[in-house]
Amino acid sequence: MIPAPFEYLRAHDVAHALDLLREHGDEAKLLAGGHSLLPMMKLRLARPTVLIDIAELADLDYVRVDGDTLAVGALATHARVGEAELVRAEAPLIAHSASLIGDPQVRHRGTIGGSLAHADPAADLPMAVLAAGATLVLEGPAGRREVDADDFFTGFFTTALEPDEILVEIRLPRRAGEPWGYEKFVRRSNDWAIVGVATVAGRVALANMGSAPLRAAETERALAAGAGIDAAAELAAENTDPVSDLHADPAYRRHLARVLVARALSSAPG
Amino acid sequence: MIQVEVTVNGEARSAEVEPRLLLVHFLRDVCRLRATNVGCDTTSCGACTVLLDGVSVKSCTVLAAQADGHEVATVEGLAREGELHPVQAAFRAEHGLQCGFCTPGMVMASVGLLQANPHPTEEEIRIGLEGNLCRCTGYHNIVRAVLAAAEAEA
Incomplete structure (x- = not known):
């Protein structure tokens, strides 16, 4: 499989x-590592006619x-986010998350x-980043x-990024030891x-429980009101809209969300 | 068409290519280096693994254009003056291959792994090679080979 033809431009x-x-x-797409975009282009799920390669922007x-x-x-x-001592110390949730993506080659x-x-x-x-309360620049x-992470993910593969904008920085609250x-x-x-479930500092985020990553708002409210982990986790699937696919139907995904939220809240490695 | 210049196994290779040419096809069809295999073609199996600036990548998901100005190492470049690279020698000695299709990618992923972590534990090797599938399921001997190579290079 090779992508459909496109013009390749390299930004300095x-x-x-x-x-x-x-x-x-909006004919153009930015290309960084290309590990989401190129597979989609090979499958013709994305067909930009211009690729702007930003991988050489050392200042990012x-x-x-x-x-x-x-x-x-x-x-x-x-690889860098997962392995950097600074990220592991100050935003361990993010380092852990990055280290679970794909495999070593993909992470490179x-x-x-x-x-x-x-x-x-x-x-x-x-x-x-939603769980971490990140701000995106x-x-x-x-x-x-x-833009707060809460406002950045607007739908299925859709974000608050305008076609003429570049995501340049991710700002994470420092959470050493939490x-x-x-x-x-x-x-x-x-x-x-x-x-998927990620939780830190009373925030609980879910992956694949809707068209965008979601906060488990009812669980968070219950925790803030003093509920125990099991009672709070029971509410994890409220206001979610999971898809049905080869792996799971919506009812099973809701079950998984409740079980995994309970596990994530109980494990909470320091 | 665009002009790319890639240093492949220490040798500058320049060519005029389509922007959509994948690195693996650049290596196989332009450089005529046919050891790097195309397996799944979907970033899953690792058969096309090469080193790009010293780190392992899946060359079915890198454009030749992205490698312009960079260094690529393939399994053809490992042996020195007829001497197998320690990882190659260990794969042979430990029977780290059966049909051989995954082997070039498996060897390059192992070379990259040992460069980053010269003395991995068995578990670190298994995790480090997660991106490479062996359809013969010959994983045990592959892991043994990487352990042996680490020992030989120590």
Whole structure:
């Protein structure tokens, strides 16, 4: 399988990438590691006529502390996010999440920004940044703006990113030492989650329980009101809209959500 | 068409290619290096694993254009002056292959794994090779081979 023909352009820096995006409009797609986009192009599920390769934008590949925030550049690979001491110390939930994506080869190429912009509802990082309460920094022709993870994922493979914007940074609250939990139910090692759960600091996020990653709002409210783990977890599937596929029907996914939320809340490794 | 220049096994290879040309096809059809196999073609099986700037990647999911200006290593480049690379020698000695189809990718993934972690435990090897499938299910001897190679290189 090879993708349909396209024009390939390489951006030198963010300003150049923004210029190219403006010039080519929504015919163009940004290419970073390409580990979501290229498989979709091979299957003709995506057919951009222009690819703007941003992989060489070295100014977007970093992990650094910025006050009470851990700032991760959009081009940091899953391998880097999963292994960097700084991420493991300050945002262990995110490091753990990145380390479960695909396999080593995939993690060497895939980037955090690419995964979030792709917004697969079954993917690890969208759920994880939602649980972590991340803020995403988007850059466009008018400059930078910040969007909470809660407002970024708007639907099935859809985000708040405008066609002329680039996701440049992920800002994570520093949570060294805070307990967190992560559960991913899969039939094949390191696959996409049939259902996934990430929790930290009273926030509980679900993967593959709707068209976008979701907060288990009723569970969070119950926890905040002092409910026990089991009682709170019983509410995990409220207001969800899971799909039916080869792996599971909606009723089974709701069951999984309740069980996995209870496990994630109980495990909470420090 | 675009011009790409990729250093393959230490040798500069330049060609005019379609932007959609995958790295694995660049290696097989342009460079005529046919050891790297196309297995699943969907980033799953790892048969097409090569090293890109020293780290393992699945070359069915990398464009030749993305490798422009970078270094690629394939299994053909491992042996030195007729001497098998320690990982190759260990795969042979430990019977780390049956039909051989996954072997080039398995060897390159193992070389990448040992570069990052020269003394892996058995479990680290199993996890480190998660991206490579052996349809003969010959995993035990593959893991033994990587352990032996780590010992030989120590």
